[in-house]
Amino acid sequence: MTTTLPVSSPRRSRQAVLRHLRVHRAPALLGVGSLVASAAVSLVTAPLLGDIVDLAARGDTGPITRRALALAGAALVQALLAWIGLAAVARVGEQVLAGLREAFVEHALGLPLERIERGGSGDLISRVTEDVAMVSEAVRTAVPQFVQAALVIALTAVGLAVLDWRFLLAALVAVPVQVWTSRWYMRRSGPMYARTRTAGAAEQQQWLESLGGAPTVRAFGLADEHVELVRHRVDDSLNRTVGVVRLHMSFFSRLNLAEAMGLSTVLVTGFVLVREDLASVGTASAAALYFVNLFGPINRMLFLLDTLQSATASLARIVGVTEVPTDGTTSAVHASDVRPRDGEVVANGLRHAYVEGHDVLHGLDVTVPAGSTVALVGGSGGGKSTLAALLAGVRRPDHGRISIGGADLSGLDPATMRASVVLVTQEVHVFAGTLAADLRLAAPDADEQRLMDALTDVGADTWVGALPDGLETVVGEGGHELGPQQAQQLALARVLLTDPLVAILDEATAEAGSAGSRALETAAERVLAGRTGVLVAHRFSQAVLADLVLVMDGGRVVEQGRHDELVAAGGRYAGLWAAWSAGRTPA
Missing domain, CATH: 3.40.50.300 (P-loop containing nucleotide triphosphate hydrolases)
Structure with missing residues (x-):
């Protein structure tokens, strides 16, 4: 009877990551600090563009050149800080992943042979290949970008409030739809990715068994039966992958609705405030630009939930192996x-x-x-x-x-x-x-x-x-x-x-x-x-x-x-x- 290796709980997975992260606390703080500074510098762009709009509306074109140079300088500083932050976060992530991989291999080599055989070689192989690759990809791209996007969103909200608190309230109209969409998506994506990984492992196991035992399959005339078994596993894996694609399509359609609602509200708010002389055209333009600039970070952060959910499912499978009891260790007295x-x-x-x-x-x-x-x-x-x-x-x-x-x-x-x-x-x-x-x-x-x-x-x-x-x-x-x-x-x-x-x-x-x-x-x-x-x-x-x-x-x-x-x-x-x-x- 095949009994797959266990999958770790979210709490234990977090504990495993934090345990390895503590070793690299200093570079992690450097990375996050650089990303915070980069996000803060990016907030200068919208007010500068708003000033340019106001100057152009008054016909005062002299200071526009200085504003443009300031924009270019801000872009260079932001890019440099973002590069430092993303590189530092990615490096720390790779070091944490390296620690997890080493712990995985060390523990897997100490597992009782009978336990590995009950789980099937396909299950263990898929964890050390597909799951490690998924977590590695998340560490290199998803985690740094997610952190950067979250910081930009948080600081942009502060920028909107500084322009006028009513612009912030207008922007928050999109939040309920985005939160509802994210919760709807996360409830479905996590289990769906876990099932997809399991189906992939079962498919790989069937391939290994059918091809590895090909001489026996031929000798007993079981080719048709094994082709059918492989077909069933492949179809199951394919159907689950198609289900993930459909989930993506529905997810992004809901995000587009939230963007349209939020931008419309910000524009209407700007129109009212300008008409009542409570804000300048440049300020209203800056608020609109702030919100438009949020499209990328918000969509990126929410979409990265997709990758992070998949990586979390893979991480739980990796950490799960380290929770299986090994052959046992002796006491220090006996060991010596x-x-x-x-x-x-x-x-x-x-x-x-x-x-x-x-x-x-x-x-x-x-x-x-x-x-x-x-x-x-x-x-x-x-x-x-x-x-x-x-x-x-x-x-x-x-x-x-x-x-x-x-x-x-x-x-x-x-x-x-x-x-x-x-x-x-x-x-x-x-x-x-x-x-x-x-x-x-x-x-x-x-x-x-x-x-x-x-x-x-x-x-x-x-x-x-x-x-x-x-x-x-x-x-x-x-x-x-x-x-x-x-x-x-x-x-x-x-x-x-x-x-x-x-x-x-x-x-x-x-x-x-x-x-x-x-x-x-x-x-x-x-x-x-x-x-x-x-x-x-x-x-x-x-x-x-x-x-x-x-x-x-x-x-x-x-x-x-x-x-x-x-x-x-x-x-x-x-x-x-x-x-x-x-x-x-x-x-």
Whole structure:
């Protein structure tokens, strides 16, 4: 059952933003102060134009040039202050967003794997891509412009009151319609954007499932069904997007009505005041210009509510991930005191289920003496990979206890965990960057000689020497593409650089052809030399060399012993060995 990751409440989202904003208080104040000064300077424009109108009406054209120069000077100062303010606010916003992104990634990496799987990879991917992009766009443009527009509106209202309080009252005629429009819009836009984001995440999840499982879909003749599932998700996402566009159209039609009402009232007020000699034509013109100049800031601010609502919905999804309980942290005492004495692995009473009520492991007891190698063999679905993941701490057992060197695995801090146990699976990731940087993920302080020694030990020195820039060759996305065997050798070299007490290899030598597999098996032997090893054996040639073989079936250990003993016993393992050996015999 898919259970999407939670969405944070508005209050918690605000608290998260404010927590990061406090660190950048000084530049934030500089930005807001500059925008206030810019808005204040912009108020000079309308009175100056009004003076020009009055001077022209009296036929006194001499001072007009000075007024025009003053207008030009005010425009330059306003532009400079606005640039400083917008740049400062945008920079602070980017720094706050960077903090939120880092907290998001740090927390996501600490989430239980089962929780991420229940939410679906599409949900998490959409949050780290689409939602982060939406908040980033808001930070760069919407937030600075919204702040600037709000300041201009507030100070322009003061300017209208200074000209004549009746002009301010006339302008306020538009406010009820604008407030009603904004409230109407915000009630609808927030939930609508949240639903649109959710629909987009569901669409992406369906794409990932259908395309990622394409071979299985074809094998079972399910293409039509999956096309229909994708169509349903796409239509749902499209319909919600069309609904947003219709909401925009209705929103702006209401704003146009408010503008017409307000401007008409200001013009009528100006006409009455001029006729009664209570204001000059220039003053009435300045009031009208003030109100007309509000069209842009008001519409921009109200329209930015659209972007801000969408960004708020995305922010709530980002912050929501940080509220999911992680695998747990240990106390300061345990984090500093608990250290495995050696590489002995002991598991007692392990039970685990991916779906409640359907255990994959049934009360397993496993002991791996320090420095020995245990091979896990058996048919597909026997629980081998699940047991490997539990022993590596990647997954947490529903019941039972795992210890390494006498230290409870769940009580180890992250640094000690990394130094104690490492898991290498059949699917490894090559990070984008130089080969040296990829290797130094396991040992940040390793020099080039140590890196090359690790690569040599796993048999990778031959192809590394052929790279155009050696260790400085860019690999991964956008760089030199590594083949499956090379990627596995890179992963095994990382294990040597980490130098853990326990190395768990889950079919880590199953890639490439037979020659490649033999090279990887040799590399695995070198990696396991001198340390505790657990092998999920894809090839029984690895089980032959293991100190102990555990035969798993249905989440239980049904046989155990050395290779020769199990073959002689004629049981389950002997049958598997015979089938594998026959498959290797040339016809």
